[in-house]
Amino acid sequence: MKFPVLVEVKLREGIADPQGATIERALPALGFAGVEGVRVGKAIRFMVEAPDETAARALVTKLCERFLTNPVIEDADITVG
Amino acid sequence: MVLFPGSNCEHDVVAAIEGLGGTAELVWHGDRSLHGVDVVVLPGGFAHGDYLRPGAIARFSPVMAAVTDHAAAGGVVIGICNGFQVLAEAGLLPGALQKNRGLKFLCRTVELRVETARSALTTEVPVGTILHVPINHFEGNYTCSPETLAELRADERVVFRYVDNPNGSIDDIAGICSTGRNVVGLMPHPERACDELTGSADGRPLLRSLLTAGLATRPA
Numbered sequence: 001m002k003f004p005v006l007v008e009v010k011l012r013e014g015i016a017d018p019q020g021a022t023i024e025r026a027l028p029a030l031g032f033a034g035v036e037g038v039r040v041g042k043a044i045r046f047m048v049e050a051p052d053e054t055a056a057r058a059l060v061t062k063l064c065e066r067f068l069t070n071p072v073i074e075d076a077d078i079t080v081g
Numbered sequence: 082m083v084l085f086p087g088s089n090c091e092h093d094v095v096a097a098i099e100g101l102g103g104t105a106e107l108v109w110h111g112d113r114s115l116h117g118v119d120v121v122v123l124p125g126g127f128a129h130g131d132y133l134r135p136g137a138i139a140r141f142s143p144v145m146a147a148v149t150d151h152a153a154a155g156g157v158v159i160g161i162c163n164g165f166q167v168l169a170e171a172g173l174l175p176g177a178l179q180k181n182r183g184l185k186f187l188c189r190t191v192e193l194r195v196e197t198a199r200s201a202l203t204t205e206v207p208v209g210t211i212l213h214v215p216i217n218h219f220e221g222n223y224t225c226s227p228e229t230l231a232e233l234r235a236d237e238r239v240v241f242r243y244v245d246n247p248n249g250s251i252d253d254i255a256g257i258c259s260t261g262r263n264v265v266g267l268m269p270h271p272e273r274a275c276d277e278l279t280g281s282a283d284g285r286p287l288l289r290s291l292l293t294a295g296l297a298t299r300p301a
Contacts, residue, residue, distance in 0.1 A: 073224060
């Protein structure tokens with residue numbers, strides 16, 4: 001079976017996010033007040049072939065650990081299906 | 082010199098090494114052999130376009146298995162700038178390089194303090210020496226876990242610190258080495274500081290140390 005996958009890569013908690021901080025600082029000047037906690041990540045979408053959803057998730061988890069994230073600074077949220 | 086698609090500092094290193102009496106050759110990243118070299122240098126640039134993360138794809142280049150074997154056998158491996166990012170991604174050095182604090186691409190000469198003479202790049206440079214060496218990077222903000230930092234400090238594996246931290250690196254770190262002290266990664270470019278005519282010759286003693294270390298680790 002083929003499963004659609006969404007991997008959201010985000011900086012781990014406590015890791016400084018200069019992109020998020022810059023966006024947050026720019027918002028008031030653009031007229032957007034009250035926005036806080038901006039964090040910038042990446043969204044990666046693809047299809048994966050696997051016998052079932054559990055197997056698909058296991059494969060994607062491994063893929064994230066080995067390639068799509070740098071575990072020193074990043075985490076991933078994985079959505080399958 | 083390993084040449085990845087997107088490397089752009091390899092000829093600077095070749096010129097610097099040859100200027101010091103060494104010989105250098107380029108090894109394509111798709112090559113599985115290092116051709117019996119004494120020292121491997123991973124140069125600066127944008128290997129594989131820096132897509133996903135700097136070094137993330139380069140670490141899977143076929144040549145990296147040979148580089149890992151060379152390092153494991155005690156051979157000297159140096160990563161400069163993008164090369165440091167590749168070594169970190171490959172797990173040959175701990176930690177990671179993040180986007181600079183302030184989000185600016187930094188291209189200027191900085192002051193570096195040599196923190197240990199016990200690394201393949203610094204055997205001929207006394208601790209405390211201040212060197213003027215250019216940096217040229219967007220993702221040079223070194224970061225690691227508190228445990229790793231404690232280890233690096235306890236083992237004297239911080240090789241260089243910035244005198245005036247330009248990029249937000251933890252503990253002002255500009256370069257580190259492996260437990261065996263044969264693998265060294267640094268963000269500044271010693272090969273661009275090899276002639277007074279272009280601003281500084283402070284990179285020369287570093288590259289001389291490298292050649293000495295290469296000879297010392299040559300298999301008998």
